[in-house]
Amino acid sequence: MSVTTPIGGEEQRFSIGMLWTDTRYRSTTIQIIALFLVMIAVGFFLQNIYLNLQALGKDFRFDFLFDPASYDINQRLIEYDSQSPHWKAAVVGILNTLLVAFLGCITATIIGVLAGVLRLSKNWVVAKLMTVYIEGVRNVPVLLQILLLYSVFIEVLPKPKKAEPMLDGMLVATNRGFYIPSMVLESGAGVVLGVFALSLIGIVFFRRHARKVQEQTGKVLPVALVSLGLFVLPALLAFFAMGQPIGLENPELKGFNFKGGVHMRNSLVALWLALSIYTGAFIAEVVRAGIQAISKGQSEAAFALGLRPGRTMRLVILPQALRIIIPPTISNFLNLTKNSSLAIAVGYMDATGTLGGITLNQTGREMECILLLMAFYLITSLTISGVMNKYNDMVKLKER
Amino acid sequence: MAEQKNAIAFVAREEKPQLPAPASTTGAVGWIRENLFSSIPNMVLTLLSIYLVYVSLPGIIDWVFLKSVWTANSLDECRQISREGACWAVVNERFGQFMYGFYPQELRWRPTLAFVLMLVAYAPLLFDKLPGRKALLLLTLTFPLAAYALLWGGILGIEAVPSNKFGGFLLTLVIGVTGISFSLPLGILLALGRSSDLPFIKVLCVTFIEFIRGVPLITLLFVASTLLNYFLPPSWSFDLILRVIIMVTLFASAYMAEVIRGGLAALPKGQYEAADALGLGYWQSMYLIILPQALKISIPGIVNTFIGLFKDTTLVSVIGLFDPLGIVQPILADSRWNGLVVELYVFVAAFFFIFCFAMSRYSMYLERKLSTGHDR
Numbered sequence A: 001m002s003v004t005t006p007i008g009g010e011e012q013r014f015s016i017g018m019l020w021t022d023t024r025y026r027s028t029t030i031q032i033i034a035l036f037l038v039m040i041a042v043g044f045f046l047q048n049i050y051l052n053l054q055a056l057g058k059d060f061r062f063d064f065l066f067d068p069a070s071y072d073i074n075q076r077l078i079e080y081d082s083q084s085p086h087w088k089a090a091v092v093g094i095l096n097t098l099l100v101a102f103l104g105c106i107t108a109t110i111i112g113v114l115a116g117v118l119r120l121s122k123n124w125v126v127a128k129l130m131t132v133y134i135e136g137v138r139n140v141p142v143l144l145q146i147l148l149l150y151s152v153f154i155e156v157l158p159k160p161k162k163a164e165p166m167l168d169g170m171l172v173a174t175n176r177g178f179y180i181p182s183m184v185l186e187s188g189a190g191v192v193l194g195v196f197a198l199s200l201i202g203i204v205f206f207r208r209h210a211r212k213v214q215e216q217t218g219k220v221l222p223v224a225l226v227s228l229g230l231f232v233l234p235a236l237l238a239f240f241a242m243g244q245p246i247g248l249e250n251p252e253l254k255g256f257n258f259k260g261g262v263h264m265r266n267s268l269v270a271l272w273l274a275l276s277i278y279t280g281a282f283i284a285e286v287v288r289a290g291i292q293a294i295s296k297g298q299s300e301a302a303f304a305l306g307l308r309p310g311r312t313m314r315l316v317i318l319p320q321a322l323r324i325i326i327p328p329t330i331s332n333f334l335n336l337t338k339n340s341s342l343a344i345a346v347g348y349m350d351a352t353g354t355l356g357g358i359t360l361n362q363t364g365r366e367m368e369c370i371l372l373l374m375a376f377y378l379i380t381s382l383t384i385s386g387v388m389n390k391y392n393d394m395v396k397l398k399e400r
Numbered sequence B: 001m002a003e004q005k006n007a008i009a010f011v012a013r014e015e016k017p018q019l020p021a022p023a024s025t026t027g028a029v030g031w032i033r034e035n036l037f038s039s040i041p042n043m044v045l046t047l048l049s050i051y052l053v054y055v056s057l058p059g060i061i062d063w064v065f066l067k068s069v070w071t072a073n074s075l076d077e078c079r080q081i082s083r084e085g086a087c088w089a090v091v092n093e094r095f096g097q098f099m100y101g102f103y104p105q106e107l108r109w110r111p112t113l114a115f116v117l118m119l120v121a122y123a124p125l126l127f128d129k130l131p132g133r134k135a136l137l138l139l140t141l142t143f144p145l146a147a148y149a150l151l152w153g154g155i156l157g158i159e160a161v162p163s164n165k166f167g168g169f170l171l172t173l174v175i176g177v178t179g180i181s182f183s184l185p186l187g188i189l190l191a192l193g194r195s196s197d198l199p200f201i202k203v204l205c206v207t208f209i210e211f212i213r214g215v216p217l218i219t220l221l222f223v224a225s226t227l228l229n230y231f232l233p234p235s236w237s238f239d240l241i242l243r244v245i246i247m248v249t250l251f252a253s254a255y256m257a258e259v260i261r262g263g264l265a266a267l268p269k270g271q272y273e274a275a276d277a278l279g280l281g282y283w284q285s286m287y288l289i290i291l292p293q294a295l296k297i298s299i300p301g302i303v304n305t306f307i308g309l310f311k312d313t314t315l316v317s318v319i320g321l322f323d324p325l326g327i328v329q330p331i332l333a334d335s336r337w338n339g340l341v342v343e344l345y346v347f348v349a350a351f352f353f354i355f356c357f358a359m360s361r362y363s364m365y366l367e368r369k370l371s372t373g374h375d376r
Helices: A023-056 A086-119 A124-138 A142-156 A189-217 A223-241 A266-293 A296-304 A309-345 A351-363 A366-395 B002-006 B027-035 B040-066 B075-081 B089-093 B095-100 B109-126 B133-151 B168-194 B199-214 B217-231 B240-266 B269-277 B282-297 B299-319 B328-333 B342-370
Strands: A172-174 A177-180 A182-185 A246-249 A252-254 A257-259 A262-264
Touching: A023 B199, A023 B217, A086 A124, A086 A266, A086 A309, A086 A351, A086 A366, A124 A266, A124 B040, A124 B342, A142 A266, A142 A309, A142 B299, A142 B342, A177 A266, A189 A223, A266 A309, A296 A309, A309 A351, A309 A366, A309 B217, A309 B299, A351 A366, A351 B217, A366 B199, A366 B217, B075 B089, B089 B095, B089 B342, B095 B168, B109 B133, B109 B168, B168 B199, B168 B240, B168 B282, B168 B299, B199 B240, B217 B240, B217 B299, B240 B282, B240 B299, B269 B282, B282 B299, B299 B342, B328 B342
Parallel strands: none
Antiparallel strands: A172 A177, A177 A262, A182 A246, A252 A257
């Protein structure tokens, strides 16, 4: 009968308290407890949902999607009328969301890059003006900006009868919306588009070739000039050779309204512009931070190598700055997409307005509608961030 | 002397006075040449922006101040006095509604008092050099209770006010301040969970964060207004404002978690190892070593999330609450003010700008104060 246990000898007896005090078991204990709690919570919610639905005499199914929607959507990209089923209304809404998100991302990027670069400009007036824009826009809720722009459009813009067509009749701004020309394709348009596509492919190949030549011989080919030529000339030649098969149809005043062209409602334009201006201000800050993060030594080194300012920017500064700029810009694009759900405030029928708005109210299927709506936004967000992360990996610094 | 006559070389025995810089490079003229007209594109930019300011600024000043109308009884009256100016008379008349919503007139001193108490309660948290900070901190602890009693009443013999009377900037502040106060601790916990070694906890936190960040706030507010009751037993009836606060807080905490996770990831690994080497437990090392540094790095992001949350409170108008944007609708329904929208929105925008701008300036102050000179 030994009184002392030799050090590191006999295994310590397992006791129940060690589940918590011993670091070997503690993490497992915590996780099992957490799992238990989560299961209890989920069970609690599911049971409540079941009981509540039963009490209201509702069930959980999606067949309402095939009933006729019996409401109209004024801004749509695909065929739709009030006899169409609810799922088609949802698709119209989803396409509208994607449309405004796509347009918004492009203009926001343009605005953001311009404002970000100009805010860093040595020109005092321009820099201050950009600061006023960025600070002013970032500190005001985007919903407010959308509503403000929308009401300004409705109050300030003239009635269709008094509206003056601008830009040689191409753009008309009225209090009922904006009219832009629509594209009219006649026979032979396919050839022109085909030639255009071919010349795009040609540009890609020429660029590859030019890079190869430069790497092997050091000779720099006039890439920009040739690309521009390839971009414009063949398509232009085909356009005239086929007898101008692609035309623009300008909006024209007929009676009380404009006919022809594409009608963009004020709600769409207000939403698009407000989202672009708002997100543009955030992107401007991202761009500024990205450019400022590149140390001065980089541009000095480039100058020392004899690179001219333009090339320094293009070959040395931008590739490094982009690496810093791209990830936050992606999340700004995502924010824009999610903010486009505010369309409901100005009556633009996006996914929230159809699926989460009228369909929900008409059918009384809150659970199903909101689940579908959330699923749509989740899938969109995850897809965008997935694609952008791929791109981000491509431009990332290759660490070895 | 003779030597000097023949010498060609000249050695200056004393320093020559420096020539003044050319007049064109100093003073106002030099500054203008350097900054505004250094090249042709620059000149074009300058002239363009000066022209822009020249065209828009007088109009804006006229509209806001010089030609605006401050007292009138209806829009028509406003327009008769001045056609080019803003009609601030509506804001003047409905100021009480903008501030308090439909809170009973005679009880409006209570939210005002709560607001003053809030300033007093948050001052010691925001500024650490305040005299008597310790005593004030005690007051801070009792503030939530006091605020609840003052705003909602119904306890201690204070007259109860139902939350559907809440509105205007009162509602913005109630949702915003509560959301801000709860989203930070919740966000820290979520961030710690996401960077934890326990796989199940990590998966749980990642799922929550990514789900919340993937959907727009408006869908969460729809959940608050229509769905949340399905998840709870019928006997638990929350009022709408509380449900909204819960959702806004959850929403902000997911974004907060990502900001703080960035801060946690930016800390050098040596800090974690040093804490372990000192024999500190998990919570001790987090509290004493990791979090103070990680939070300091993430201050700009944290404040940006706060500003975002504050701005996002306007979304509650979509689900029918009378925040400053929602209160615009009943005002427009009044036939006297019908057709006057821009002024109302501009007023609300000015309010939000002041609050959010102040917050962003405070974050800059905090960054400067906490900067230890270790950064590059």
